[in-house]
Amino acid sequence: MMLIILLFVCFSYFLLLVCLIVGFRKLPETKFKKTPSQTNFSVIIPFRDEATHLPNLLASIAALNYPESNVSFWFIDDDSQDDSCTIIEELSKKHAIQNVHLLQNKRQSNSPKKDAIVTAISHLKNNWIVTTDADCMLPENWLHMLNQKIVLEQPKMIAAPVTYVEEMSFFKYYQLLDFLSLQGTTIGSFGIKIPFLCNGANLAYQKDAFLDVDGFSGNDTLASGDDVFLLEKFVQKFPDEVVYLKSKDALVKTYAVSTWKAFISQRVRWASKSANYTLYTGKIIGIIVMLMNLLFCVLPLFLFGVFSWKVIVLIVVSKIVLDSVLLLQTLQFTQQKIKPFFIFISGITYPYLTIFIFIKSLFSSYQWKNRTFKK
Known part of the structure; x- marks a missing residue:
């Protein structure tokens, strides 16, 4: 029985990885084209105590290649205690950014970010x-690429790529790999037409469609998930009109956190929403991934006469290789450095951290923006 369970988990995981790798390659990359700027955008940026990052964001907004008359920027202040609001006002004037609006968040639920988006809408x-x-930097042709996708395909929602600013330390690079594993999975899932992940740092959708699916209603008790839960609603309501913009010109960059404590808290926040997924594809894939990581962690226990060491080595190597292939594809797409030794070490440590974070997310609260959110 033990052998059957092991083989089933391994087969399911390896099949999943192969499908995601194929899906990643299958999804075509969108190239820049001269497309009329037909779409009017409202860019919503919730923030809380982001004085450090706002100057870079505002500089990237000033450099956007899109008609100013076709875009407005809505900054939603979620009770900041620093100079964030002053920085937005002063730098907007300095960079001559038009159509900037600064609003105070109207709290109605347990999710500050969802409330901020609803406040703006x-x-x-x-x-x-x-x-x-607010801690992002936007590429020059960001809105142009979104407009291009809208003009050519007429979708209801567009998910788009995000990566971390690359830094040299192993800790920061580990976060990059961890983050890009999610990005690679996202792209691969769109490639095989079973999307279940996206990132709210680079997400676009129609206001009418948002209202049609009743916005965040049904999951506003959860602090996290303004992106994935909304994606699930769009996929259920508009299955053929949710697309992915696989384009380097649309790649948004953000920052890794500075401490292990902040990293654990951030990942616990992300993991805490997984139990509330409504799409069975997301739940099944999550279970397969978690079981494989758990199996990886306990494999050394099987050395004592249960399985041959050759079987164990084969499983470990196969997992690391397939994980690395998906990561390498994603690193090549984001045009970031490939560090084989760091990738190998990350492949060994990742399952243990993932299981620890998953277990912690089941029982513990987490810190986010100097607030404590309970499970």
Whole structure:
């Protein structure tokens, strides 16, 4: 029985990875084209105590290659205690950024970010909403690429890529690999037409469609998940009109956290929403991945006469190789450095950290923006 369970988990995981790798390659990369700027965008940026990152964000907004008359920027202040609001006002004037609006968040639920988005939406006239984060930097042709996708394919929602600013330390590079494993999975899942992940730092959707699926209703008790839960609603309501913009010109960059404590808290926050997924594809894939990581962690126990060491080595090597292939594809797409030794060490340590974070997410609260959120 033990052998059957092991083989089933391994087969399911390896088949999943192969499908994601194929799906990643199958999804075509969108190239820059000269497309009329037909779409009017409202960019929503919730923030809380982001004085450190806002100057870089505002500089990237000033450099955007898109008609100013076709875009408005909505900064939603979630009770900041620093100079964030002053920085937005001063740098908007300095960079001559037009159509900047600064609003105070209206708290209605357990999710500050969802409340911020809803607060902004109540003021919007444009039908296309784009969300990003205050600690991001936007590529020059970001809105142009979104407009291009809208003009050519007429979707209801567009998910797009995000990566970390690359830094040299192993800790920061580990976070990059961990983050890109999610990005690679996201791209691969769209490639095989079973999307179940996206990132709210680079997400666009129609306001009318948002209202049609009743927005965040049903999951606003959860602090996290403004992106994935909304994606699930769109996939259920508009299965053929949710697309992925696989383009280097649309790649948004953000920052890794500085401490292990912050990293664990961030990942616990991300993991805490997984139990509330509504799409069975997301739940099944999550279970397969978690079981494989758990199996990886306990494999050394099987050395004592249960399985041949050759079988164990084969499983370990196969997992690391397939994980690495998906990571390498994603690193090549984001045009970031490939560090084989760091990738190997990360492949060994990743399952243990993942299981620890998953277990912690089941029982523990987490810190986010100097607030404590309970399970």
